[in-house]
Amino acid sequence: MTEPTLKPERPFFSSGPTAKHKGWSASNLKTESLGRSHRSALGKSRLKYAIDLSKEMLGVPEDYLVGIMPASDTGALECAMWTMLRPDRPATVAAWESFGNVWIQDAVKQLKLPQLTTLDADYGEIPDLASIPQDNDVVFTWNGTTSGAKIPNTDWLAPGREGVTINDATSAVFAMEMDWAKLDATTYSWQKVMGSEAQHGMLILSPKAVSRIEEYDPAWPLPKLFRLKKGDKINRGIFEGATINTPSMLATEDYIDALEWAQAMGGRKAMFERADANAKIVLDWIEATPWLRNMVSDPAKRTNTGVCFVFQGDWYESLSAEDQAAVPKKIVKLLEERDVGYDFNGYRDAPPSLRIWCGGTVEQEDLKRLLPWIEWAYETVKNG
Known part of the structure; x- marks a missing residue:
C-alpha cells in the first residue's frame, strides 16, 4: 500500500488532554x-x-x-x-x-x-x-x-x-x-x-x-x-x-x-452534533474494515467521544499475545514519527487497541485524513 500524502492539519487525537479547538492560541x-x-x-x-x-x-x-x-x-x-x-x-x-x-x-x-x-x-x-x-x-x-x-x-x-x-x-x-x-x-x-x-x-x-x-x-x-x-x-x-x-x-x-x-459554535447542542458527526466517520470506517472491530458490540452503547477498536483476522490472531499487543504500539509509533497522529493508542489496562478521540474540538477533515494512514501503518506492520 502506498504511503498517503495528505496529513491532518491538527494531529491531536488523545483522549485526554484532548485537542484544543481550531483557532486556539x-x-x-x-x-x-x-x-x-x-x-x-x-x-x-x-x-x-x-x-x-x-x-x-x-x-x-x-x-x-x-x-x-x-x-x-x-x-x-x-x-x-x-x-x-x-x-x-x-x-x-x-x-x-x-x-x-x-x-x-x-x-x-x-x-x-x-x-x-x-x-x-x-x-x-x-x-x-x-x-x-x-x-x-x-x-x-x-x-x-x-x-x-x-x-x-x-x-x-x-x-x-x-x-x-x-x-x-x-x-x-x-x-x-x-x-x-x-x-x-x-x-x-x-x-x-x-x-x-x-x-x-x-x-x-x-x-x-x-x-x-x-x-x-x-x-x-x-x-x-x-x-x-x-x-x-x-x-x-x-x-x-x-x-x-x-x-x-x-x-x-x-x-x-x-x-x-x-x-460561539452553537452551544452544547452543536458540540453534540460535532461529536456525533466525528464518531460516525470512525465508526463507519471500522465497520467497513475487515481487520477491525469496535470494542463495544452493541451499537446503542458505543460512545461518540473516545472510540475504541481492536484487531481481528487470521494474520493478527496467528500472533502471540506479546506480538498482538505490539501491533497498535507500532502503528502509533509510525504515525507519530510522521506527525500524522499523536497519542491514539488504547489505554494501558485495556485490551490491545487503538482509541481515537472524536469530541467536538476535533475537526472532521482531520479524522478523514488520519484513517488512510492507519490502514497504511497496519499493512506496513503486517508486512514488516
Whole structure:
C-alpha cells in the first residue's frame, strides 16, 4: 500500500488532554488575572464566570450548585463519594472500564462500605444496571473513557429514587445530554471534552445531594480538599468562585476560552452534533474494515467521544499475545514519527487497541485524513 500524502492539519487525537479547538492560541487568552490572588475581586469574578458559563452551557437546573474542585475529575468524584456515601445505607458501584474500577476500589478498600454491592463487566460491555435497587446509592461512569462503552439511557434510574446518584461524566459532558433530574452529583474535568488544561474538576450537586451532605458527618477523616461544609451547611462560597485551594488562573482562562468557543459554535447542542458527526466517520470506517472491530458490540452503547477498536483476522490472531499487543504500539509509533497522529493508542489496562478521540474540538477533515494512514501503518506492520 502506498504511503498517503495528505496529513491532518491538527494531529491531536488523545483522549485526554484532548485537542484544543481550531483557532486556539495562547495569545488569545485573557491574562489580567495572572499574578493576582484568586481571592481578589478579579480572580473570583473569573472563577465565577467559568462556573456560570459551565452551568449555562450544560443546561444545569437553576437550583443545582456548580463548583470548581482540585485534582481533576478524580478529586471531584472522590469528594462526592467521601462526603455522600454512608456506611448505614446500601450502595452500588458499577464499572465497566479502568476508572470505574478505581471507584470500586475506593468503596471497597478505602471507605469499606459494609452494605456495598459492586457490578462490573468486561471492556466493551455494561453490567445489568437495571438490577440496582432504587433505594441504593449508586456510583457509575456515564461513558467508559477507556472502553468506549456508554450507558444507552437512564431508564434504570427511577424518578425520585431514594438513593443518591453519583455520576462520573468526564468524557460525556459537552458530547451527550445529561439527565439532570436523575443525577445528584456529577463530575467532569476541563481536559476531556473541552480540550482544556488539566488538574481542575467540576462538581455539580442537586438539592438532594446538598441535603445529604448537610445532614451527614462522615466518620472517616475528610482531607481539607473534600470539606464542602461550613458548620452544618454547605459552603456556598465554593460554588461562587471561592475555591477550596489555589487554582491556576491560566488554566481557568484557558477553560473559559474553550467555553466561549463552544458557545460561539452553537452551544452544547452543536458540540453534540460535532461529536456525533466525528464518531460516525470512525465508526463507519471500522465497520467497513475487515481487520477491525469496535470494542463495544452493541451499537446503542458505543460512545461518540473516545472510540475504541481492536484487531481481528487470521494474520493478527496467528500472533502471540506479546506480538498482538505490539501491533497498535507500532502503528502509533509510525504515525507519530510522521506527525500524522499523536497519542491514539488504547489505554494501558485495556485490551490491545487503538482509541481515537472524536469530541467536538476535533475537526472532521482531520479524522478523514488520519484513517488512510492507519490502514497504511497496519499493512506496513503486517508486512514488516
